[in-house]
Each structure stands twice: as structure tokens, then as C-alpha cells.
Amino acid sequence: MKRYALRQLVQLAVVIVGISMLAFGILHVIGDPVTLLLPQNAGKEEYARYNKLLGLDQPIYVQYWKFASRAVQGDFGKSWYADTPAFSLVLQRMPPTLYLTTAGLAMALLIALPLGILAALKRHTFVDTLCTMTAVAGQAMPIFWLGIMLIIIFAVQLRLLPASGYGTWQHFLMPAFTLGAFLAPITMRLVRSGVIEIMNMDYIKTARAKGVGEGVVVVKHAFRNACIPVITVLGLQFGQLLGGAVVTETVFAWPGVATLTVDAIRNQDFPVVQCAVVLLALIIVAVNFLVDMIVGLIDPRIRVGG
Amino acid sequence: MSAVNAGEVPLRSPAAADGLSTGAHRSWRRLWRLKWGLVAAAIMLLIVGVSVAAPWLVPYSPVEVDIRHRLAPPAWMEGGTPDHVLGTDAIGRDLLSRMMYGGRVSLVIAVAAVLVSASIGVLLGLAAGYFGPKVDWTIMTLVNVMLTFPFVLLALAVIAVLGPSLTNMIIVLGVADWPLYARVIRAETMALRERDFMTAARALGMSHARIIFRQILPNLVSVIVVIATLQVARVIILESFLSFLGLGVQPPTPAWGNMLGDGRVYMLNSWWIAAFPGAAIFITTLTINLMGNALRDWLDPHMKL
Numbered sequence: 001m002k003r004y005a006l007r008q009l010v011q012l013a014v015v016i017v018g019i020s021m022l023a024f025g026i027l028h029v030i031g032d033p034v035t036l037l038l039p040q041n042a043g044k045e046e047y048a049r050y051n052k053l054l055g056l057d058q059p060i061y062v063q064y065w066k067f068a069s070r071a072v073q074g075d076f077g078k079s080w081y082a083d084t085p086a087f088s089l090v091l092q093r094m095p096p097t098l099y100l101t102t103a104g105l106a107m108a109l110l111i112a113l114p115l116g117i118l119a120a121l122k123r124h125t126f127v128d129t130l131c132t133m134t135a136v137a138g139q140a141m142p143i144f145w146l147g148i149m150l151i152i153i154f155a156v157q158l159r160l161l162p163a164s165g166y167g168t169w170q171h172f173l174m175p176a177f178t179l180g181a182f183l184a185p186i187t188m189r190l191v192r193s194g195v196i197e198i199m200n201m202d203y204i205k206t207a208r209a210k211g212v213g214e215g216v217v218v219v220k221h222a223f224r225n226a227c228i229p230v231i232t233v234l235g236l237q238f239g240q241l242l243g244g245a246v247v248t249e250t251v252f253a254w255p256g257v258a259t260l261t262v263d264a265i266r267n268q269d270f271p272v273v274q275c276a277v278v279l280l281a282l283i284i285v286a287v288n289f290l291v292d293m294i295v296g297l298i299d300p301r302i303r304v305g306g
Numbered sequence: 307m308s309a310v311n312a313g314e315v316p317l318r319s320p321a322a323a324d325g326l327s328t329g330a331h332r333s334w335r336r337l338w339r340l341k342w343g344l345v346a347a348a349i350m351l352l353i354v355g356v357s358v359a360a361p362w363l364v365p366y367s368p369v370e371v372d373i374r375h376r377l378a379p380p381a382w383m384e385g386g387t388p389d390h391v392l393g394t395d396a397i398g399r400d401l402l403s404r405m406m407y408g409g410r411v412s413l414v415i416a417v418a419a420v421l422v423s424a425s426i427g428v429l430l431g432l433a434a435g436y437f438g439p440k441v442d443w444t445i446m447t448l449v450n451v452m453l454t455f456p457f458v459l460l461a462l463a464v465i466a467v468l469g470p471s472l473t474n475m476i477i478v479l480g481v482a483d484w485p486l487y488a489r490v491i492r493a494e495t496m497a498l499r500e501r502d503f504m505t506a507a508r509a510l511g512m513s514h515a516r517i518i519f520r521q522i523l524p525n526l527v528s529v530i531v532v533i534a535t536l537q538v539a540r541v542i543i544l545e546s547f548l549s550f551l552g553l554g555v556q557p558p559t560p561a562w563g564n565m566l567g568d569g570r571v572y573m574l575n576s577w578w579i580a581a582f583p584g585a586a587i588f589i590t591t592l593t594i595n596l597m598g599n600a601l602r603d604w605l606d607p608h609m610k611l
Contacts, residue, residue, distance in 0.1 A: 011450070018451035026463045036467075136599070140592035142543045144550055145584030148570055152577045243456035247547060251570075261459060262551060265466040273463055277455075284454050 097256030107180025116191025147251035194226030235291025343600020357409035372398035422480025427487025435495025
């Protein structure tokens with residue numbers, strides 16, 4: 001287990017370095033911060049002066065090293081727009097995003113677990129077909145459209161729920177459902193195939209032969225073991241979940257990191273963009289690591305083979 | 307050609323794919339899904355046809371402003387006119403015409419971006435699978451970095467720096483979307499490397515390039531086609547989202563995404579402006595996904611994607 005953890009940690013470090021390079025590269029290699037900062041009619045002299053002021057006349061690896069060593073201390077520079085440190089801006093917006101992703105995950109499980117188990121137990125029947133078709137349709141659904149349709153129906157027409165904003169539990173319902181609908185189809189398919197595979201195992205037959213009730217067989221024996229692939233994939237899907245949160249937040253004007261980042265991108269406020277990108281990636285990597293560890297603990301085959 | 311059978315289809319373990327279902331049941335299921343694939347293909351053909359022929363089919367120019375008829379509801383609603391079947395937007399442009407044109411932009415960007423990402427992903431995947439641990443480690447680390455990162459944010463950030471344009475959209479979506487191909491192709495290449503015909507090819511003294519492109523690649527065509535098809539749907543959604551945020555296709559060029567973004571402002575009173583373009587995206591991606599699934603079942607039912 002120690003060796004497995006160590007190997008995962010090394011990989012984690014490499015991925016973090018890679019992401020910081022990506023975040024740095026987006027601005028400094030593809031773009032040119034000076035052109036973005038200066039007005040369009042600025043002269044060559046002014047350009048050179050700013051270039052030097054920002055330290056952009058130095059070799060690129062020196063610049064990256066500076067960026068990285070400051071970033072480690074939580075210093076991503078000041079926002080070009082709000083004149084506050086980018087780090088505190090991003091940190092401030094983190095809780096709503098984390099609440100939303102948690103609620104979305106819960107909603108996805110709430111939809112996917114019953115449907116997945118049901119589809120597996122009623123395999124090759126009308127119920128299964130219906131569940132599978134719902135999943136296929138769900139996968140094709142652009143969730144920003146789903147969100148807008150929900151707003152039109154529940155906020156504008158029926159006036160049941162607030163269209164946007166943050167605060168009460170009513171505010172959570174539509175965004176959580178939207179995000180949940182994004183993750184539910186793949187989760188449902190996994191639960192279905194997991195339960196199907198396990199219902200054919202010998203120990204299920206043994207349990208049945210012992211006279212254990214069907215409900216107990218499904219819940220205690222089958223479902224528990226079907227959880228392993230679901231946990232793994234959900235962990236790996238966490239990045240996707242955050243991507244979905246970006247979309248959901250913009251539709252519902254949710255005051256999280258994603259709306260902050262999208263606004264920062266619109267204002268070309270790159271310190272904030274870089275900071276948000278690196279912090280979000282850190283969370284994703286940490287979650288992935290935890291999932292790897294948990295799965296490694298549950299299933300010894302993985303830590304030896306992987 | 308050599309005596310080596312390059313067209314050989316790689317065998318996978320069928321036992322792993324499906325628990326206990328009987329052969330008859332499976333082939334019935336295959337046919338059933340294929341039926342949906344054919345229906346989907348027909349619908350897709352219609353969508354592509356309408357998009358291509360849009361200039362000759364549209365009742366109005368997609369950018370023609372008609373302030374007198376602004377925010378007209380669809381024809382079947384109260385206050386709607388048969389002149390504008392799906393209604394008009396905030397400055398009186400005909401929604402149906404804009405939707406027909408919008409499809410062109412979305413489809414062109416998606417297909418071009420998928421060609422870019424498939425090329426990058428397949429080349430890197432082949433290299434990672436063929437050239438041993440060092441190359442493999444480097445490429446797979448890159449894949450992990452890309453997969454860890456929320457794709458949406460990456461695309462947004464790059465577009466913000468480069469500025470939105472048709473070419474930039476294709477490049478960004480193409481460059482950001484290759485890791486999936488690389489991962490699958492790498493695994494398939496590794497499996498193929500152990501096969502007898504590979505040993506034979508090496509024994510015959512073939513060059514690496516020839517082995518990779520003549521012996522390995524032909525075996526992977528069906529996998530690539532299936533992933534690429536499914537990815538077209540994904541890229542359409544992403545492009546729409548970028549356009550929805552105003553960071554993609556720029557007005558007045560109509561695209562489903564930016565129409566949806568425009569409509570969002572008016573959703574309080576004029577729901578149709580947002581509803582129809584979104585429905586077009588949904589139907590198109592659903593159709594492509596059904597096609598992709600059917601294609602997978604038809605080419606290789608044991609493909610694990």
C-alpha cells in the first residue's frame with residue numbers, strides 16, 4: 001500500500017506541475033500580457049517599458065519559475081481588474097462552488113442509483129429500455145439549455161422557484177438538478193452494468209440458496225460490490241463535474257468560482273484566471289488521489305496491478 | 307504486400323462484455339439498436355442536408371432585421387404569423403432561417419475540430435503504445451494533465467487570449483479534445499503489439515513507420531471512427547456553450563449557441579428564442595450519439611467505450 005501511495009503521489013506532483021505550466025502558458029506563450037494590458041494605440045517605447053516592468057524581457061523559464069514559486073505561497077498577483085489579490089478573490093468564491101458540486105453529485109446519485117438498479121434487475125424489459133433511453137437522451141442534453149428550460153418553466157411560467165441567485169434551499173434545487181442531470185446518465189449506466197455483473201456471481205446464488213430475502217440480496221450483497229466501480233468513476237469524473245459546474249453556474253448566476261472565472265476571462269483578468277485554474281485543478285487532483293487510495297484499500301488487486 | 311494479414315480484427319474477450327445473455331438475445335438486441343442507428347442516420351442526413359442547402363431553403367436572410375415584427379411568437383401561438391413559423395428574435399430576424407444557417411456553423415466547426423483532435427490523438431496514442439515506456443510515460447502524463455483539467459475552462463481561457471474566430475474555435479476545440487483518442491489508441495496498440503503478425507512484421511525487417519501505419523493503424527480504424535462520431539456531439543455542445551457565453555461564434559453570424567445566449571435575455575416573455583436553438587442542439591447531439599452507438603455495435607459489439 002505504501003508503494004502504491006508513493007507512486008500515485010509522484011504522479012500527482014507531475015500532474016500539478018503540468019497544470020501550472022498550462023495555466024502559465026495560456027497567457028505567456030499563446031498570448032502577450034503587455035498587448036492585453038496596454039491600450040491599442042500605445043507606442044513601441046511604452047510597450048518595451050511595460051515589458052520590462054512586468055519582467056517579460058526575461059527568458060520564459062525564469063518567468064515560469066517566478067510564477068510557480070509565488071503560486072506555491074498562494075501569491076498569484078493582484079487582479080488587474082479589482083486591485084485585490086487574485087488568491088483571496090478565488091478563495092472567497094470557493095464555498096458556493098463546492099456546495100453546488102456536492103448537491104449536484106447527490107442529485108446525480110439520487111437519480112442514477114434507483115434507476116440503475118431497477119434497470120439491472122428488470123433487464124431486457126420495457127423498464128430497462130426506458131431507463132437506458134433516458135440515459136442516452138440525458139447524455140445528449142446540453143445542460144445550459146436544460147437549465148434555461150427549467151428557469152422558463154419553474155421560475156417564469158409557474159413562479160415556483162427563484163430563477164437565479166444563492167442563499168436558500170430553493171435556490172439550490174434547479175442548479176443541483178441541472179448539474180445532477182449532467183452526471184446521472186453515465187453513473188446510471190455504470191450502476192446498471194455493475195449490478196448485472198454482480199447478480200450473476202456465485203456468492204449471490206449462495207445467498208439466495210441460503211434463503212436470504214431478495215431485497216437483502218440486492219442491497220447488501222449486490223449493491224455494495226457494485227459501488228466500487230461507481231466510486232472510481234465518480235472520482236475520475238470529478239473534473240467533469242466541475243466543468244459541468246462552470247456551465248451550471250453561468251446559467252443560474254451562481255456566485256461561485258466558475259462565474260468569477262468566466263467574468264475574469266471576459267475582462268481579460270489573467271491573474272484571477274490563472275489562480276482559479278490552478279486551485280480548481282488542485283482540488284480535482286486531490287479528489288482523484290483520495291479516490292485512488294480508497295479504492296486501493298477496498299480492492300487489493302488494484303494497488304498491485306496498477 | 308507481405309504475407310502478413312494486416313486486416314485482421316483484434317479479438318477481445320467476449321465474456322467480459324456481457325454477463326450471461328444468450329447469443330440469440332444479443333443479436334436481437336444488436337438489430338434493435340441498429341434500427342435506431344438507421345433512423346438516427348436518416349435524421350442526421352436531413353439535418354446536414356438542410357444545413358448545406360440553407361441558402362436555397364431559408365424563407366428570409368438570417369441577418370435581415372425587421373423591427374416591426376420583433377419578438378413575434380411561433381405561428382401556432384396567439385399573435386404568431388405564418389410568415390415566421392418559429393417566430394422572430396429581439397430585432398425581428400426570422401428564427402427558422404437563423405436555425406438553418408446556425409447548423410452550418412456548428413457542424414463545420416465540430417467536424418473540423420474532430421479531425422484535428424483525432425489526428426493528434428491517434429498519432430500520440432500510436433506513439434505511446436508502440437515506442438515503449440519513456441515515450442508512453444511522457445504522453446500519458448500529458449493526457450492525465452489534460453483529462454484532470456475541466457475542458458470547458460481551458461477552452462474558455464485559450465479563446466480569451468486568442469480572441470474568438472472560426473479558425474481559433476476549431477484549433478482550441480481540436481487541441482483540447484485529443485486525450486480520449488490517445489488513451490484508447492494506446493491501449494489498443496499495446497494489445498496489438500503482442501500479436502503474432504507484429505512479430506512477423508518485425509522479423510521481416512519492416513520500418514517502424516511501416517509497421518505503425520500499415521500494420522497497426524488499419525486495425526484501429528473502426529475504433530477511431532466510433533470515437534470520432536461520438537466526439538462530434540461533444541464538440542457541438544462545447545462550441546454551443548462557448549458561443550452561448552459570447553466567446554465563440556460572433557454575431558451577427560447565427561450559431562445555435564449564440565442564438566440561445568441571445569434568447570436567454572428575453573426568456574421572461576419570449577421563451578421561443580432560447581427554446582428552439584437549444585432543441586436543435588439537443589436533437590443533433592442525440593442523433594449523433596445514437597448513430598455512434600449503432601456504429602459501435604455494428605463494427606464491433608465488444609468494443610469498450
